[in-house]
Amino acid sequence: MTTAAPRSIDAYLKQLREALAGQDPALIQDAEYDAEEYLRAEIASHPDKSEADVLEIIASTYGDPEEVAAAYRDTEAKVNAALKPPVRPPARPPGVLRRFFSIYSDPRAYSSVFFMLLALATGIVYFTIAVTGLALSAGLAVLVIGLPFFLAFIGMARVISLGEGRLLEAMTGERMPRRPVHPGPPQNLWARIIAMLKDGRTWTTLVYFILMLPLGIAYFLIAVTGLSLGLALTAAPVVGALHYFGLTSVIYVEPEWLATKYMAVIMFILGVVILTTFMYLARGIGRGHARIAKRLLVTQG
Amino acid sequence: MDNILARKFQKDLNGGLVALVLLAVLAGSNEDLYGYEIAKRLQKANQGEALFKEGTVYPVLRALSAAGLLTSRIALSYSGPPRRYYRITEDGHRMLAAYRDIWRQTRNFVDRFIEAGTTP
Numbered sequence: 213m214t215t216a217a218p219r220s221i222d223a224y225l226k227q228l229r230e231a232l233a234g235q236d237p238a239l240i241q242d243a244e245y246d247a248e249e250y251l252r253a254e255i256a257s258h259p260d261k262s263e264a265d266v267l268e269i270i271a272s273t274y275g276d277p278e279e280v281a282a283a284y285r286d287t288e289a290k291v292n293a294a295l296k297p298p299v300r301p302p303a304r305p306p307g308v309l310r311r312f313f314s315i316y317s318d319p320r321a322y323s324s325v326f327f328m329l330l331a332l333a334t335g336i337v338y339f340t341i342a343v344t345g346l347a348l349s350a351g352l353a354v355l356v357i358g359l360p361f362f363l364a365f366i367g368m369a370r371v372i373s374l375g376e377g378r379l380l381e382a383m384t385g386e387r388m389p390r391r392p393v394h395p396g397p398p399q400n401l402w403a404r405i406i407a408m409l410k411d412g413r414t415w416t417t418l419v420y421f422i423l424m425l426p427l428g429i430a431y432f433l434i435a436v437t438g439l440s441l442g443l444a445l446t447a448a449p450v451v452g453a454l455h456y457f458g459l460t461s462v463i464y465v466e467p468e469w470l471a472t473k474y475m476a477v478i479m480f481i482l483g484v485v486i487l488t489t490f491m492y493l494a495r496g497i498g499r500g501h502a503r504i505a506k507r508l509l510v511t512q513g
Numbered sequence: 514m515d516n517i518l519a520r521k522f523q524k525d526l527n528g529g530l531v532a533l534v535l536l537a538v539l540a541g542s543n544e545d546l547y548g549y550e551i552a553k554r555l556q557k558a559n560q561g562e563a564l565f566k567e568g569t570v571y572p573v574l575r576a577l578s579a580a581g582l583l584t585s586r587i588a589l590s591y592s593g594p595p596r597r598y599y600r601i602t603e604d605g606h607r608m609l610a611a612y613r614d615i616w617r618q619t620r621n622f623v624d625r626f627i628e629a630g631t632t633p
Contacts, residue, residue: 242575243571243572245594246548246568246571246572246575247568247571248594249547249548249549249594249596249597250548250549250552250567250568250571252594253549253590253596254549273552273556273566273567274552274566274567274568275566275567275568275569279566279568279569280566280568280569283566283568283569283571283572283573284572286572287572287573287575287576288572290576390575391597392594392595
């Protein structure tokens, strides 16, 4: 490497970021976080030395940014390879029907359905927090407690955003940060506030929170409609059979031509098609949403 | 040239060994440890040239944690960002035992040839 050895934590983190350029932003955030923990601890344990002096020996102990970046790249590749089940090409290309129903063996489809149902609740909570926080921040701005309140609000928004990322990674597999964003070099309160206001991620996080209400309502509606329609139609023959054997009392079916054996079969097929299509839709929505979330919640490197 | 090849050999060896050493350090500790502490313990154990850079410890800790061999919790610190403390899990103990056996077998196997090679 031709770049000069870093003489400060900031310079080190900057070189580390550059060395990891093009990697997953979530990985970069984790690597930065770990490096900062080490560097700050190292400086704290050498109170007699200056930051520059400590940084001088960092390359031989912690490793220079290039080396550390390589370690993260290698480990990430290995972990991904280990967590991903080996893909075995099928001996015979599966038939159309089999491929169509393969969605039922994909755990992501189920977790996406769960996410869609949950999204209404989280959407309401996020929206409430964002609107309340913004409104109170604006209202209290003229008072002494306005600033601390705003800082606490933004801090809470960041913690929630990390939690939402963990939830989304668990449900959709999209890589999200596993560590909070590192707070940057120690500065006075004003510099921190200004940096916070200038950081686009602060605002996109709030946009995400507000967006979650309409999205959550839409996801919830789609999930409830798809599930109830699909399951109800699929169950039509069962209900018909129960009635036939006299196990249920009276069932009202209007119009009458629906209450035939053939119609029960048609409804069953229709139900299976709707349910299966819905599972595909759910998985797609899960993926799409994770991508939106990553855009808005994670700083793009 | 020799130096580069030697370093590469060391790096290839370290690939799995760092995981073994980290599991052993955490298994032998009564309290939870955070990354910096672990790195310093390793450095202290090897007074001479460090066998691996401390920076390579962190990603391996995260990988072990993702594999369920370690659990972690976050605690605030005065000197910097909140620290992540690690503890070995039951799975981790089992894996450590398996790694240890493999390491002993490998060491004995390698030693047999190396000793034979150096003694005429």
